[in-house]
Amino acid sequence: xxxxxxxxxxxxxxxxxxxxxxxxxxxxxxxxxxxxxxxxxxxxxxxxxxxxxxxxxxxxxxxxxxxxxxxxxxxxxxxxxxxxxxxxxxxxxxxxxxxxxxxxxxxxxxxxxx
Amino acid sequence: xxxxxxxxxxxxxxxxxxxxxxxxxxxxxxxxxxxxxxxxxxxxxxxxxxxxxxxxxxxxxxxxxxxxxxxxxxxxxxxxxxxxxxxxxxxxxxxxxxxxxxxxxxxxxxxxx
Numbered sequence: 707x708x709x710x711x712x713x714x715x716x717x718x719x720x721x722x723x724x725x726x727x728x729x730x731x732x733x734x735x736x737x738x739x740x741x742x743x744x745x746x747x748x749x750x751x752x753x754x755x756x757x758x759x760x761x762x763x764x765x766x767x768x769x770x771x772x773x774x775x776x777x778x779x780x781x782x783x784x785x786x787x788x789x790x791x792x793x794x795x796x797x798x799x800x801x802x803x804x805x806x807x808x809x810x811x812x813x814x815x816x817x818x819x820x
Numbered sequence: 821x822x823x824x825x826x827x828x829x830x831x832x833x834x835x836x837x838x839x840x841x842x843x844x845x846x847x848x849x850x851x852x853x854x855x856x857x858x859x860x861x862x863x864x865x866x867x868x869x870x871x872x873x874x875x876x877x878x879x880x881x882x883x884x885x886x887x888x889x890x891x892x893x894x895x896x897x898x899x900x901x902x903x904x905x906x907x908x909x910x911x912x913x914x915x916x917x918x919x920x921x922x923x924x925x926x927x928x929x930x931x932x933x
Contacts, residue, residue, distance in 0.1 A: 739919075748909075748923040749911075749921075796863055800919055802919075806869070806913075809919060810865075810866070811856075814863055
């Protein structure tokens with residue numbers, strides 16, 4: 707148990723669906739992240755949210771929409787996804803988004819887009 | 821353009837022997853490096869790190885070596901144990917750019933009893 711939980715753990719959706727991934731951290735951290743891991747590819751940072759900054763990776767399509775209502779919760783809203791968006795989506799948190807703060811990961815949501 | 825590469829997708833070693841996992845990077849701005857370990861159905865967990873001002877960092881059975889001139893780092897596990905079987909990710913960051921990690925593809929380590 708790393709203190710970072712993600713729901714759902716598995717999600718299958720059609721291309722016209724709208725769904726949301728949820729991440730919650732119980733570590734008192736102030737920074738949260740979304741990563742994507744496609745098959746046989748490295749983890750790729752999608753978004754960073756913290757008290758110091760909000761960073762969006764410009765290469766992430768607009769069909770992915772993050773929301774961070776407070777420092778403990780992070781959502782990833784999904785709409786009109788494509789089959790190539792099927793991947794493992796990992797949430798992480800750290801004390802701050804600065805420098806060497808260790809990132810703690812959740813177990814991930816395995817997303818399949820049909 | 822992949823800036824962190826782990827060229828071996830898998831490695832198999834015998835229990836008690838040394839495991840050596842390798843990682844190469846291309847971005848000379850990287851100045852902090854980390855190794856994460858991932859078990860199936862779990863998220864990656866931090867294992868060990870090294871700053872570019874050092875060439876070695878040791879934590880129990882785990883040692884990370886950094887060769888800046890070769891842009892290469894390695895993780896040594898000795899002695900290897902069956903519980904070490906997992907996927908190992910190398911990651912790098914530029915400290916002044918905050919906590920943006922660039923990951924390698926991972927290496928599946930299998931330690932056979």
